[in-house]
Amino acid sequence: MDEQLLNTDVAVLGGGLAGHCAALAAAEQGASVLLLEKCAEPGGSSATSAGSFALAGTDLQAAAGVEDSPQKLAEELMRVSGGHAEPALVQMYVERQADTYEWLKRHGVVFHKITLSSSTSVPRTHPTNSRQLISALHERVMNQPLIRYLPNTRATRLKVDGDGRVRGVHLQSGERRWETTVRGGVVIATGGFSRSRDLIRKFAPELSSAPAWGGAGNEGDGLTMAWALGADVADMGFVTGTFGVAINHYPDTEARAGDELLLRMAMYRGGIAVNLDAQRFADESLSYKKLATACLYQPRGIAFQIFDQAIMDQSVANPSVNDFKGAFDKGVIKKADSWDDLAREIGIDGPALQETVRRYNGFVSTGKDLEFARESLSGGFGRPVALQTAPFYALPCSAAVLSTYAGLRVSTAMQVRNVFGDTIEGLYAAGEVVGGFHGAGYMSGSSLGKAAIFGRVAGAQAAERAATKSALEQRQSGSP
Numbered sequence: 001m002d003e004q005l006l007n008t009d010v011a012v013l014g015g016g017l018a019g020h021c022a023a024l025a026a027a028e029q030g031a032s033v034l035l036l037e038k039c040a041e042p043g044g045s046s047a048t049s050a051g052s053f054a055l056a057g058t059d060l061q062a063a064a065g066v067e068d069s070p071q072k073l074a075e076e077l078m079r080v081s082g083g084h085a086e087p088a089l090v091q092m093y094v095e096r097q098a099d100t101y102e103w104l105k106r107h108g109v110v111f112h113k114i115t116l117s118s119s120t121s122v123p124r125t126h127p128t129n130s131r132q133l134i135s136a137l138h139e140r141v142m143n144q145p146l147i148r149y150l151p152n153t154r155a156t157r158l159k160v161d162g163d164g165r166v167r168g169v170h171l172q173s174g175e176r177r178w179e180t181t182v183r184g185g186v187v188i189a190t191g192g193f194s195r196s197r198d199l200i201r202k203f204a205p206e207l208s209s210a211p212a213w214g215g216a217g218n219e220g221d222g223l224t225m226a227w228a229l230g231a232d233v234a235d236m237g238f239v240t241g242t243f244g245v246a247i248n249h250y251p252d253t254e255a256r257a258g259d260e261l262l263l264r265m266a267m268y269r270g271g272i273a274v275n276l277d278a279q280r281f282a283d284e285s286l287s288y289k290k291l292a293t294a295c296l297y298q299p300r301g302i303a304f305q306i307f308d309q310a311i312m313d314q315s316v317a318n319p320s321v322n323d324f325k326g327a328f329d330k331g332v333i334k335k336a337d338s339w340d341d342l343a344r345e346i347g348i349d350g351p352a353l354q355e356t357v358r359r360y361n362g363f364v365s366t367g368k369d370l371e372f373a374r375e376s377l378s379g380g381f382g383r384p385v386a387l388q389t390a391p392f393y394a395l396p397c398s399a400a401v402l403s404t405y406a407g408l409r410v411s412t413a414m415q416v417r418n419v420f421g422d423t424i425e426g427l428y429a430a431g432e433v434v435g436g437f438h439g440a441g442y443m444s445g446s447s448l449g450k451a452a453i454f455g456r457v458a459g460a461q462a463a464e465r466a467a468t469k470s471a472l473e474q475r476q477s478g479s480p
């Protein structure tokens with residue numbers, strides 16, 4: 001077996017956004033890197049995501065006349081987390097977001113016009129096309145001579161020495177198994193655990209029967225491997241679903257092989273959400289995480305995003321959550337010229353839907369939502385709008401487990417901490433596998449932001465440790 005597979009400065013486990021950023025950052029410091037991806041294709045959840053980054057104070061915001069600042073972003077991240085986020089991690093995110101945005105652009109990532117999404121008081125969602133995001137970074141990885149990328153290769157266990165320092169990783173590719181020794185460190189970037197029924201049952205049993213999406217390889221491998229070494233975890237009690245996942249073949253609610261995940265959020269453009277009884281069940285401006293929990297309590301866990309032509313006219317391709325036209329063209333969004341006909345299309349009571357919309361439009365005109373106190377489009381931004389321009393639309397949807405946003409406790413250098421608060425030497429983590437950043441809530445775009453920012457820090461720190469160790473070894477051996 002060739003030497004680079006047996007010895008490396010840095011091993012990065014997982015080829016999603018965090019893994020790509022960690023690998024590139026480590027190589028940019030001169031470290032040799034093994035980037036391991038369990039699946040055949042790189043990208044994980046990052047490649048299927050809506051591609052939005054939560055950033056503040058950018059040129060794109062200035063161009064749209066949006067006033068924002070890193071300080072405001074920090075305050076809102078803390079508020080949205082319900083005070084559970086670790087302030088040091090939030091501060092680190094905010095301090096590194098501007099240069100990470102520039103770094104991503106330098107690596108070929110294209111950002112589109114900013115938009116408003118969930119839990120932000122101003123438009124600060126910076127959309128990318130998630131496929132373009134990953135393919136641009138993957139191309140850089142493949143052209144970087146210091147990085148060796150191995151698809152279809154799964155990390156199975158971490159190797160530790162007698163003092164508990166991480167010394168390497170056990171790997172498996174098909175029938176082949178081997179161990180790689182690392183000089184600097186192992187970066188866990190294996191994503192969340194949305195695809196592990198076992199971990200979901202353990203930490204969020206109420207989601208056990210919710211559909212699971214997210215990267216096919218996101219089974220919590222890195223979390224479990226670090227856990228086996230005594231790693232501490234954070235935010236596990238806050239794992240929730242995501243509202244707005246289309247039911248592709250409604251009224252058939254079963255997913256079919258080859259189904260595409262269509263996540264759409266017409267409620268943040270002014271749509272409402274109703275249940276099978278044609279009743280609203282929440283303030284639609286709330287975070288899609290909170291709406292998910294509310295949706296799971298509705299009859300059969302089914303909801304409809306209801307909107308009109310004025311909202312359909314705001315459809316854009318990026319971010320994909322606002323691509324209503326695309327979902328309509330795929331036959332997932334239903335359309336009718338009257339509320340009654342729309343209700344018939346989706347099999348709910350016509351007069352009830354008509355009455356719900358009439359009451360809601362009345363609330364909009366008086367400025368007082370007497371049912372759910374909705375005051376904005378999303379997160380306090382924008383005013384609710386009446387639904388009155390035919391034709392009308394309905395998106396059958398539900399809550400699903402897309403991302404888990406909870407996991408390993410880390411220092412600001414992305415070193416994994418054990419249950420006693422000490423760092424586990426040689427072990428770093430980045431991306432969705434990290435806990436302690438989102439807390440009890442979730443700001444849209446903050447997970448891709450976190451994957452890129454924390455990934456860069458983790459890779460650079462592991463590379464620095466490798467450089468320090470080799471300088472030390474050289475001094476000890478007396479070489480110049």
Ligand SMILES: Cc1cc2nc3c(=O)[nH]c(=O)nc-3n(C[C@H](O)[C@H](O)[C@H](O)COP(=O)(O)OP(=O)(O)OC[C@H]3O[C@@H](n4cnc5c(N)ncnc54)[C@H](O)[C@@H]3O)c2cc1C
Nearest residue numbers: 014016018038044045046050052155191217431432447448
């Ligand atoms: C539909 C959807 C839409 C989303 N939209 C947004 C959004 O717009 N903005 C936002 O901020 N967040 C969004 N998210 C969340 C966000 O995409 C993820 O949190 C983020 O991409 C995680 O990045 P990551 O690199 O940590 O993990 P991933 O991108 O999931 O990558 C992890 C990789 O590790 C691999 N892996 C796992 N175990 C092993 C192992 N043992 N050995 C080797 N490899 C392994 C996996 O196969 C995977 O490729 C969305 C998520 C989904 C599912």
